[in-house]
Amino acid sequence: MHKALVMEADACTGCHQCEMMCSYGKVGAFNISKSVMDITAFDGGALNVPSTCTQCEGAWCMVVCPVQAITVNPATGAKEVSAEVCVGCKVCTIACPFGAINYDPDSGVVTKCDLCGGAPMCVEACPTTALAYMAEDSTGYEKMRRHAVMSAGLPEGTA
Amino acid sequence: MHYVIAGAGPAAVAAAEHLKELDPSAKVTMIGAQQQPPYSRMAIPYYLTGKVKEEGTYLRRAANHYEEKGIEFVHGEVVSLDGPGHTVSLADGQTIGYDKLLLATGAEPIIPPVPGMDDPRVQQCWHLEDAERIIELAKPGARAVQVGAGFIGCIILESWVLREVNLTVVEMGPRMVPRMLGEKAGGLLQKWCESKGVTVHTNTRVQSIESTPEELKVVLENGETCAADVVIVSTGVKPRIAYLDGSGITVDQGIVVDQHMQTSVADVYAAGDCAQGLDFSTGETAVHAVQPTATEHGRVAAANMVGNNSLPYKGSLNMNILDTLGLVTCSFGAWEGVEGGDSGEMFNEGNYQYINLQFKDDVLVGANSVGYHEHLGVLRGLIETQVPLGAWKERLKKNPVQLADAYVGVNQSELKVS
Numbered sequence: 001m002h003k004a005l006v007m008e009a010d011a012c013t014g015c016h017q018c019e020m021m022c023s024y025g026k027v028g029a030f031n032i033s034k035s036v037m038d039i040t041a042f043d044g045g046a047l048n049v050p051s052t053c054t055q056c057e058g059a060w061c062m063v064v065c066p067v068q069a070i071t072v073n074p075a076t077g078a079k080e081v082s083a084e085v086c087v088g089c090k091v092c093t094i095a096c097p098f099g100a101i102n103y104d105p106d107s108g109v110v111t112k113c114d115l116c117g118g119a120p121m122c123v124e125a126c127p128t129t130a131l132a133y134m135a136e137d138s139t140g141y142e143k144m145r146r147h148a149v150m151s152a153g154l155p156e157g158t159a
Numbered sequence: 160m161h162y163v164i165a166g167a168g169p170a171a172v173a174a175a176e177h178l179k180e181l182d183p184s185a186k187v188t189m190i191g192a193q194q195q196p197p198y199s200r201m202a203i204p205y206y207l208t209g210k211v212k213e214e215g216t217y218l219r220r221a222a223n224h225y226e227e228k229g230i231e232f233v234h235g236e237v238v239s240l241d242g243p244g245h246t247v248s249l250a251d252g253q254t255i256g257y258d259k260l261l262l263a264t265g266a267e268p269i270i271p272p273v274p275g276m277d278d279p280r281v282q283q284c285w286h287l288e289d290a291e292r293i294i295e296l297a298k299p300g301a302r303a304v305q306v307g308a309g310f311i312g313c314i315i316l317e318s319w320v321l322r323e324v325n326l327t328v329v330e331m332g333p334r335m336v337p338r339m340l341g342e343k344a345g346g347l348l349q350k351w352c353e354s355k356g357v358t359v360h361t362n363t364r365v366q367s368i369e370s371t372p373e374e375l376k377v378v379l380e381n382g383e384t385c386a387a388d389v390v391i392v393s394t395g396v397k398p399r400i401a402y403l404d405g406s407g408i409t410v411d412q413g414i415v416v417d418q419h420m421q422t423s424v425a426d427v428y429a430a431g432d433c434a435q436g437l438d439f440s441t442g443e444t445a446v447h448a449v450q451p452t453a454t455e456h457g458r459v460a461a462a463n464m465v466g467n468n469s470l471p472y473k474g475s476l477n478m479n480i481l482d483t484l485g486l487v488t489c490s491f492g493a494w495e496g497v498e499g500g501d502s503g504e505m506f507n508e509g510n511y512q513y514i515n516l517q518f519k520d521d522v523l524v525g526a527n528s529v530g531y532h533e534h535l536g537v538l539r540g541l542i543e544t545q546v547p548l549g550a551w552k553e554r555l556k557k558n559p560v561q562l563a564d565a566y567v568g569v570n571q572s573e574l575k576v577s
Contacts, residue, residue, distance in 0.1 A: 009571060040567040049571045064454050066169060066199035067211075068220050087205035087215065090480045090532070094489060095451045097543060099534030099563060103487070108210070 002077035004136045005113070005120055007050040012130035014041055014048035018122035025121040026111065034104070036113045037122045037131075050130055052122075053100035053113040055079055061092035061101045061112065069109075078115040086110055160185040162464060163255055165237040165247060166263035167191025169199060169450055170431025172218050173457030174261050174464075175230045181465040187229065188255065190247070192236040195287055196222075201450050203290050207318035213287065237264065240406040242424040259426045259464045262403075262414055263457065266396035266432035266448050271306070275368030280375055281390045284315055296389040299323040304377045304387040306365050308335040312393035313348070313483040320355060320484060327358040327385050329377070331394075334361055339479050339490045343506055344513050344527045351486045351511055398433040398446055411435055413446040419468040420460035428464055430456035437474030439543065440492045440524065447477045476543055480535065486511055487532045492542045493517055493525035500524060503556030514559040521552045537566035546570070 019035035027034045037052045055078050062070040062079050069085035070092065072078070081101075086109035092101050093110060101112040113120075115133075123131045162178050164171045167189050175189050191197060195213070202216035219225070225232050235249035246256050268285045270276060282296060283289050297303060301324050305312055308330035319326045330337070334345030335352070349359050363381040368390060370376075377385045398413035409415045409423035413435035420428045420436060429436075431453035438445040452475040462470040480489040496502055500519040507513070512530035516523060523541040541548075541562075548555065551565040 038563075038567075040564050042564075042568060042571075047571075049567050051567055060451075063173065063458070064451050066201040066218060066450055067215065068218065085215070085220065087202050087211055088482070089201045089205070089450075090482060090487070091201060091450045093532070093535050094478050094480045094491070094539060096536035097540035099537035099540065099566060101536065102534065103532045105485070105532065 002055075002136055003115075003118075003133050004055070005052065005115060005123065006132045006134055007052070008130050008132070009047065009049040010130075011128045012039065012048040012050050013128060014039055014045050015127065017125040017127065018050065018131055021121040021125035025116055034111075036100075036102070036111055048130075051098075051100075053079070053096075053098070055113070055115070056098075060095045060097065061110075064091055064095040066091065073114070073117070076115045076118045078117075079112070080114045081110055081112055083107065083109045161256065161258045162187045162261070163247065163257035163259075164189045164261045164263055166261075166265055166431070166433075167193065167197040167232070168263060168265045168431060168453065169201075169218060170265075170434075170453040170457040170460075171261070171263035172197050173454040174263060174430060174461040175225075176228060177458045177461035178465060179228050179230060181461060183229075185465075186231065188231045188233055188257075189225070190233045190235055190237055190249065190255070192234075193286065194234075197225075198287060199450075200285070203284070203287065204314045204318060206287070206290050207284075207293060207315055208321050216287065238402050240403060240408070240427070242407055242427060245426065257426075260428065261457075261460055261464065262400075262408075262422070262427065262429040262433060263431045263453075264399045264402070264433045267399045268392070269395045269397050270392065271365065271394050273365050273367060275370055275375070276392070278368060278370045278375060278390075280370070280388065281368060281392060283392050284311060285396070293318075293389075293391065297322045297324050298388075300325070301388040302374075302386055303327070303389045303391060304329060304375075304385050305391045305393060306377075307392065307394035308332075308359070308361075309393060309395050310336060310339060310479060310481060311396075312391075313481050315391070315393065316352065316357065317482070317484050320357070324389075326356075327360070327377075327387075328352070329360045329363060329365055329379060329385075331364045332361065335359065336481065336488070339481070339494075340488055340529075341494065341515060341527050343504075344488060344515070344529045347508065347511055347513055347529045348483060348486060348488055350508075352484060355484045357484075396432070396448060398435070398448075400433055411444070415444060418471040418474075419463040420456060420472065421463065421468060428460045430460040437472055439474035439476045442474070445477070447475045449477065449479055451475070451478060473543075476539060478539060486530060488529045489527070489531075489535055489538075491526045491538045493519075494527045495525070497524055501556075503559050505559045514562070516555055516559050516562075518548075518552060518556075521548045522546070523548065523555075531560075534563035534566070537563055541566055541569075 019032045022035040022037040198216040414429035432448040515527045517525035
């Protein structure tokens with residue numbers, strides 16, 4: 001059973017440390033624009049919602065990739081982008097109905113959450129329980145996954 | 160059970176793999192006409208710029224990928240189909256029998272009926288071989304005229320500019336990429352290309368191409384003449400379906416399929432660029448010759464071939480993303496708007512940024528954008544889920560840039576883990 005990155009908006013204070021650490025892990029710099037974890041603030045910061053790729057079963061990004069640049073890491077279940085293989089065509093960025101894979105003009109390839117190979121830096125950085133890395137069958141994960149399938153509008157198992 | 164797939168592009172490969180996943184003991188045969196292993200036309204522009212080598216355009220990385228998946232690959236071109244007899248014939252005279260057949264024969268370039276198109280310095284950009292020829296012709300300082308500023312035309316512009324070719328683009332439509340971008344978005348793209356040194360003519364056709372041993376003269380309907388060392392023709396593509404004449408299969412713009420991707424002939428399905436399937440936005444059928452539709456078609460067709468038409472398809476959302484010399488443009492769904500709908504717009508001409516959102520009631524139905532590359536996928540999510548935007552609609556009309564916030568906002572109550 002793979003672990004999942006579970007995001008709990010109620011516990012998020014909007015400190016953005018997860019974004020800082022994510023960008024550091026991704027590009028070696030504290031630059032929130034390079035983070036693949038996003039905190040969206042509502043009502044002037046009264047509510048903060050963390051979001052990133054849920055490593056959904058549908059994996060629209062992986063299915064649509066024309067050069068097989070996105071593959072599953074068997075150890076974590078994460079869908080990972082190979083920067084060597086990706087040509088930068090961006091078709092995954094419109095196919096993902098969650099907007100969770102994005103093009104980085106500086107690198108010329110797409111970027112997304114890869115669970116940091118099994119030790120997500122965002123979780124380590126989170127000072128509350130807003131981000132946790134836990135067994136997939138723990139509370140809420142199934143709900144998120146159902147939501148993923150539903151949101152994409154395809155019957156389960158087709159994409 | 161023997162599944163046969165005519166074609167070896169993205170729809171064919173997606174279908175072949177899904178057929179083996181769903182029915183591992185079945186025999187799956189994929190018939191491809193190209194010399195190379197199955198490759199992606201989406202990757203050819205990056206082959207032209209030198210970002211990847213030929214292998215970098217292949218749909219699958221491992222040399223023995225198809226063997227390993229148990230997919231038989233036959234090299235050949237399907238030239239006819241006998242529906243009642245359940246066979247296809249290949250150009251080399253071979254006949255292959257099937258239990259269920261998928262037609263995924265893709266598209267082919269439209270060649271405009273212009274005198275002079277047969278000169279060897281006039282080049283299509285469709286197959287890998289065309290790309291190799293273009294690389295030879297596009298020498299630094301060469302004068303190139305590109306006929307057509309559609310999707311393919313725009314995506315290969317970068318390779319000309321990188322090769323230091325003097326480029327003139329001729330588009331018969333009123334703007335660049337007229338079938339994907341509205342007036343403001345297309346205009347912004349043209350201005351961007353011109354700022355990069357590309358000459359752009361719109362609203363005019365090529366009348367003739369006159370050739371002398373030294374050069375080509377491209378004569379335009381607007382009276383202008385462009386001297387050229389090379390002419391690239393990228394005037395769009397059409398479904399490759401001529402081989403179906405006399406087969407009894409209903410064709411219109413493409414091969415007409417129902418919600419199960421089945422054609423008018425039993426046990427024959429179609430997918431990808433050659434198929435005219437359900438359009439999510441209109442409920443009618445349309446040809447959506449884009450990569451996301453091809454892979455979805457392939458997988459849905461495979462599921463129905465194995466599951467006896469048990470998986471109805473909601474239809475494909477027409478969408479496209481294009482990077483022209485570093486300016487990213489995209490379109491989704493009913494970007495031209497729908498009857499009784501309304502829209503919101505943000506236009507920052509100096510920054511080459513534009514977003515246009517189209518609504519029907521409080522549901523997003525289409526979008527165009529220029530100069531944005533972050534979280535574009537939420538446009539698909541919002542359109543396909545038809546989620547009511549509620550208060551977010553007015554906020555988006557005022558400031559369309561808040562798209563990703565709106566997406567999280569309308570979904571956050573469901574996403575909340577409690």
